[in-house]
Amino acid sequence: MKDFLMGNQILAQAALKAGAKAMFGYPITPSSEILETWAKLCLADKSISLLQTEDEMAAGFGMIGACLAGKPAFTATGGPGNVLMQDAFSMAEALRIPTVAMIMQRGGLSTSTVIYSQEEVRLTCFGGNGEGFRLVYSTSSLQELYDYTFKAFKMAWKYRWPTFILADGYQAKMKGEIELKEINQKLENVTPILKSGVNLRNCYNLEEEIGKIIVNYADEYNQVRDQLEEYEEYQLQDAELVLVAHGIVAGAAKVAVDLLRKQGLKIGLFRPITLRPFPAKAALDYLGKIKKIMIVESALGQLSSLFKDELYELSLPIIDINKPAVGFTPEEIANTVKSLE
Numbered sequence: 001m002k003d004f005l006m007g008n009q010i011l012a013q014a015a016l017k018a019g020a021k022a023m024f025g026y027p028i029t030p031s032s033e034i035l036e037t038w039a040k041l042c043l044a045d046k047s048i049s050l051l052q053t054e055d056e057m058a059a060g061f062g063m064i065g066a067c068l069a070g071k072p073a074f075t076a077t078g079g080p081g082n083v084l085m086q087d088a089f090s091m092a093e094a095l096r097i098p099t100v101a102m103i104m105q106r107g108g109l110s111t112s113t114v115i116y117s118q119e120e121v122r123l124t125c126f127g128g129n130g131e132g133f134r135l136v137y138s139t140s141s142l143q144e145l146y147d148y149t150f151k152a153f154k155m156a157w158k159y160r161w162p163t164f165i166l167a168d169g170y171q172a173k174m175k176g177e178i179e180l181k182e183i184n185q186k187l188e189n190v191t192p193i194l195k196s197g198v199n200l201r202n203c204y205n206l207e208e209e210i211g212k213i214i215v216n217y218a219d220e221y222n223q224v225r226d227q228l229e230e231y232e233e234y235q236l237q238d239a240e241l242v243l244v245a246h247g248i249v250a251g252a253a254k255v256a257v258d259l260l261r262k263q264g265l266k267i268g269l270f271r272p273i274t275l276r277p278f279p280a281k282a283a284l285d286y287l288g289k290i291k292k293i294m295i296v297e298s299a300l301g302q303l304s305s306l307f308k309d310e311l312y313e314l315s316l317p318i319i320d321i322n323k324p325a326v327g328f329t330p331e332e333i334a335n336t337v338k339s340l341e
Helices: 007-018 032-044 056-068 080-084 086-095 121-126 142-159 169-173 207-223 247-262 280-287 302-310 330-340
Strands: 002-006 022-025 049-052 073-077 100-105 135-138 163-168 175-179 231-234 241-244 267-272 274-276 292-297 318-322
Touching: 002 007, 007 032, 007 073, 007 100, 007 142, 007 169, 022 032, 022 056, 032 049, 056 073, 056 080, 056 086, 073 080, 080 086, 080 121, 100 142, 100 169, 121 163, 121 274, 121 302, 135 142, 142 163, 142 175, 163 169, 163 247, 169 247, 231 247, 231 280, 241 247, 241 280, 241 330, 247 267, 247 292, 247 330, 267 280, 267 302, 280 302, 292 302, 292 330, 302 318, 318 330
Parallel strands: 022 049, 022 073, 073 100, 100 163, 135 163, 241 267, 241 292, 292 318
Antiparallel strands: 002 175, 135 274, 231 267
16 A cells, blocks of 8 residues: 655654554654644544643653653654753663654754754764663655654664654655555563652762663663664675765665766665664675775764764775755765766
8 A cells, every 4th residue: 555645744654553652742843744643643543642742851751751651652853852852862761761753853053944954863873961872763765764663663662772763854844655564563561661669760879870870781782783783785796985875865875876887886885774873893894895985964974973983993085975954966976976086
């Protein structure tokens, strides 16, 4: 079955089918239609609920409250709303609460534009005062908005890390053909987290106490990284030059690879789907023998810094192609590659 839907409509419908029971949100462009669509779904299905809160902070903590009660809940926001929710996201990270947040990135800095960017990568991966014990999926198409919403809820409740769908204003607002696949999914461990005999703490008296917890979390996070990391590789079998891009920019880069291969260039694409945890091992396996890397992003080096932090041992020329808060066309990427060859 295929429908013609807006990205935000897809996200709300996918959340329902994935097992979400409640949404806590506050309207903000470019994510507002997620809340609007969920409200319409609530009229038809009395088993789900919506609370439009007084601000983004209340939405984040309301989502946490529902999850503590064993009710899968989510929120959606972008830009300044993402900033305001970092307090709640940090708490979810500290208490291992399986929250799901849909982040529709908009232009920075501060309130800025309401359209598009990839400038919320650092914020979403490492926001707040934590160590980035999160799961962040960067989608590149309308179909992936649907598919990874299912995965976000599944992984959040299975591993108990706060989980994010990181998209953008273009994906949020564009309409296109989408297959609303029937995915039979039963969420694991959906029981009240805060119950008799459970003492949850995110406030400690001694440095050693929290230090030990952070180290334990890091060990647990790293033990399951192989089960969480995802990536896409395209035309890498003989590539000498590789584009690295994520999200919707990777979609444009894939078309650029096809254009350049027709012109005889041996070029490929490595796309991290999970930005946290970053698929470092796979990237090293694929990129260890090539000649040059170009990192293409609609930000000023946010993906690049993630890449370089994780693959510091790579001794290859790395060229950064940055257009902060501005999109790329395939032709533009192809022309940029040719001009730098």
